[in-house]
Amino acid sequence: MVSKALLRLVSAVNRRRMKLLLGIALLAYVASVWGNFVNMSFLLNRSIQENGELKIESKIEEMVEPLREKIRDLEKSFTQKYPPVKFLSEKDRKRILEGVEVRVARIFNTFGPRMHMNDGRVVSNFILQALQGEPLTVYGSGSQTRAFQYVSDLVNGLVALMNSNVSSPVNLGNPEEHTILEFAQLIKNLVGSGSEIQFLSEAQDDPQKRKPDIKKAKLMLGWEPVVPLEEGLNKAIHYFRKELEYQANNQYIPKPKPARIKKGRTRHS
Ligand SMILES: O=c1ccn([C@@H]2O[C@H](COP(=O)(O)OP(=O)(O)O[C@H]3OC[C@@H](O)[C@H](O)[C@H]3O)[C@@H](O)[C@H]2O)c(=O)[nH]1
Numbered sequence: 001m002v003s004k005a006l007l008r009l010v011s012a013v014n015r016r017r018m019k020l021l022l023g024i025a026l027l028a029y030v031a032s033v034w035g036n037f038v039n040m041s042f043l044l045n046r047s048i049q050e051n052g053e054l055k056i057e058s059k060i061e062e063m064v065e066p067l068r069e070k071i072r073d074l075e076k077s078f079t080q081k082y083p084p085v086k087f088l089s090e091k092d093r094k095r096i097l098e099g100v101e102v103r104v105a106r107i108f109n110t111f112g113p114r115m116h117m118n119d120g121r122v123v124s125n126f127i128l129q130a131l132q133g134e135p136l137t138v139y140g141s142g143s144q145t146r147a148f149q150y151v152s153d154l155v156n157g158l159v160a161l162m163n164s165n166v167s168s169p170v171n172l173g174n175p176e177e178h179t180i181l182e183f184a185q186l187i188k189n190l191v192g193s194g195s196e197i198q199f200l201s202e203a204q205d206d207p208q209k210r211k212p213d214i215k216k217a218k219l220m221l222g223w224e225p226v227v228p229l230e231e232g233l234n235k236a237i238h239y240f241r242k243e244l245e246y247q248a249n250n251q252y253i254p255k256p257k258p259a260r261i262k263k264g265r266t267r268h269s
Pocket residue numbers: 108109120121122123125126137138139140144146180203206207210260268
C-alpha cells in the first residue's frame with residue numbers, strides 16, 4: 001500500500017519534472033532559432049553593406065586610377081612647382097571621369113583673409129609690403145591688368161555650380177579689371193602706408209590682360225560677384241595686420257617673396 005502510494009508520488013513528481021524539462025527544452029530551442037536568425041540577419045546585413053561599400057570603393061578606384069597615373073606622369077615631366085592637374089585639359093578630365101557627374105570651374109584671380117601671406121602673388125605681396133613700410137614691387141610698367149574676386153564670391157559660385165547640372169566649364173571670377181599699378185596705389189591708400197612704388201623688370205610670360213567673361217555663370221547659375229573690391233581688400237588687410245601682430249609676438253616676421261623680379265625667371269618658382 002505504502003509502496004504503491006510512494007510509486008504514484010514518484011511518477012507524479014517525474015511527470016511534473018518531465019513537463020518542466022520539456023518546457024525548458026522548447027524555450028531553449030526557440031531561443032537558439034531566434035539567436036541564429038538574428039545572427040544570420042546581422043551577418044547578412046553586414047555582408048550586403050560591406051559588399052556595397054566595396055563595390056563603390058572599387059568603382060571610385062577604377063575611375064580615379066587613370067587620373068592618378070596621368071598626374072604622376074605630369075609630375076615627372078614638369079620640373080616647375082605648378083599644380084600638374086592644371087595641365088590636364090578639360091576634355092581629358094571629362095574622358096577620364098566618364099560616368100561621373102563633373103563640374104568644371106575656371107577660377108580666376110581670388111584673394112581674401114587666410115590666403116598664403118608670402119606666396120609671391122600680387123595682392124599678398126602688396127599688402128605685406130604696404131604694412132611693413134617697404135616698397136611695393138610692380139613688375140614691368142604696371143599697365144598689365146587683372147580682375148580680382150573676393151573669396152566668398154568664389155565659394156558661392158562653386159556651390160551654385162555644384163548644385164547645377166552644368167557640366168561644361170564655367171568661368172568664376174570678378175570682371176572688374178584694373179591695372180597692377182592701380183592695385184598698388186589702392187592697397188597703399190587703404191593701408192595708409194608711406195611705402196613707395198618700385199618698378200622692377202617684367203616677369204616672364206606675364207599675361208598683359210586678364211578679365212573673366214562671366215556671362216555663362218550669370219545666365220546658368222544666376223551667380224555674379226557681389227563684394228566690392230575695396231571692401232574685400234579691407235578684410236584681407238585686416239587679416240594680414242592681425243597675422244603680422246601675432247607673428248611679431250612670436251618672433252616670426254614673414255617677408256614678401258622676391259619672386260618674378262628677373263626677366264627669364266620662372267613664375268611662382
Ligand atoms: O609683387 C608682385 C607680384 C605680382 N605682380 C604682377 O601682378 C600680376 C598678377 O600676378 P599674380 O602672381 O598675383 O597672379 P597671376 O594672374 O599672374 O597668376 C595667377 O593667376 C593665374 C594662375 O594660373 C596662377 O597660378 C596665379 O598665380 C602680374 O602681372 C605680376 O607680374 C607685381 O607686379 N608685383
